[in-house]
Amino acid sequence: MMQVLYFAWVRERIGVPREAVETEAATVADLVADLIAREDRYAAAFADLSALRVALDQELAEFDAPLAGVREVAFFPPMTGG
Amino acid sequence: MMQVLYFAWVRERIGVPREAVETEAATVADLVADLIAREDRYAAAFADLSALRVALDQELAEFDAPLAGVREVAFFPPMTGG
Amino acid sequence: MRIAVQAESFDLGAEANAFAAGVAGAGAVVTFTGVVRDLPEGGLQAMEIEHYPGMTQKAITAIAEEATQRWGLCDLLVIHRYGRLAPGEAIMMVATAAAHRAAAFEAAEFLMDYLKSRAPFWKKEITTAGGDWVAAKDADEAALDRW
Amino acid sequence: MRIAVQAESFDLGAEANAFAAGVAGAGAVVTFTGVVRDLPEGGLQAMEIEHYPGMTQKAITAIAEEATQRWGLCDLLVIHRYGRLAPGEAIMMVATAAAHRAAAFEAAEFLMDYLKSRAPFWKKEITTAGGDWVAAKDADEAALDRW
Secondary structure, three states: OEEEEEOHHHHHHHOOOEEEEOOOOOEHHHHHHHHHHHOHHHHHHOOOHHHOEEEEOOEEEOOOOEOOOOOEEEEEOOOOOO | OEEEEEOHHHHHHHOOOEEEEOOOOOEHHHHHHHHHHHOHHHHHHOOOHHHOEEEEOOEEEOOOOEOOOOOEEEEEOOOOOO | OEEEEEOOOOOHHHHHHHHHHOOOOOOEEEEEEEEOOOOOOOOOOEEEEEEOHHHHHHHHHHHHHHHHHHOOOOEEEEEEEOEEEOOOOEEEEEEEEEOOHHHHHHHHHHHHHHHHHHOOEEEEEEEOOEEEEOOOOHHHHHHHHHO | OEEEEEOOOOOHHHHHHHHHHOOOOOOEEEEEEEEOOOOOOOOOOEEEEEEOHHHHHHHHHHHHHHHHHHHOOOEEEEEEEOEEEOOOOEEEEEEEEEOOHHHHHHHHHHHHHHHHHHOOEEEEEEEOOEEEEOOOOHHHHHHHHHO
């Protein structure tokens, strides 16, 4: 079981801020494909990966990063702090 | 008659902060030569012109600038504000 | 080094004075304060700032430690708010203290460039027409190339 | 735009708050404060700052007007002290307010670079051994080339 978190418009499209996901995905990209296959709201949120960022256990990562040992995955648009 | 002002170590070497000077000098460099000829303390203050700056009527100027119409000449080392 | 991520407003003057008073040996103190600006066309009711609680403090600490080391800072402060802010309210501030001015300025700019694009905050502009997530600017991403 | 040349001390926090409160439409406020630092070898008793009263306000106003125009500033503040200051005391501050951070930072750095080398102030370090006029640094003169 993996905790998956969503922020900003990704959260709004998917409809929940976080959820526990059962997955066999080996990489972030695999997890995204897995989610997209489940429901349209995921397909809407993940339509353009170039507009998204991902963090693994609260560190920024790439979409081809492996998920082995990861407990928390977060998806969000580019940050707009400051 | 021209008001001549001195600041920082130029003032200390010459010994007064300002004085009225009667001069026929056409340029700043002429005025400096005129002063140097008067007393040693001026020679000591003006020994190295590259270490000095000059302002004419409170605007930075060059040593070859003409003095026609100028009422106030100030000599000082490079500024150290901020 | 103090890093505060908070919903509460803060007092720029009080923070700047406390920061400056706590620093020994600094010749230069720089502060930057970000303020909610109305939209060019007007009508901004509020700015909502969302963040990623588990990651925010960690990400800012990493940026702050890099700045401290790289510019040999005497001290550093980051305050960043989240939640709903009105136009004119301060969103965040950074302060840097260093022996000389170049280091204090550069470190503050570095911190700002990284907070803009690498700290997990997202801004939403609220108007009578609804809410709009602020899009990241290419220029903000490009600003990181300086460092 | 406020420019103050004064012997009296000033309160960084109060000045920063008053400045920020008086600005409309700014998204970014930068302050720089210069503080009297002890000598590397210690022993500084005071810093004496001499200035050229007739020229100081005029020179700073010219620099400030150029900064305001060049970076489209919303507002700008310069305070510079003269007289005898103790280590740890604030010598001067500048504050800039602009729509965006790059303009506020750049204008503040420009002001500092020009105040260092073009405003008629001279610093003398007082120790038990006597007084030493601070020499202008080549790096400060070179800093003007950026602009």
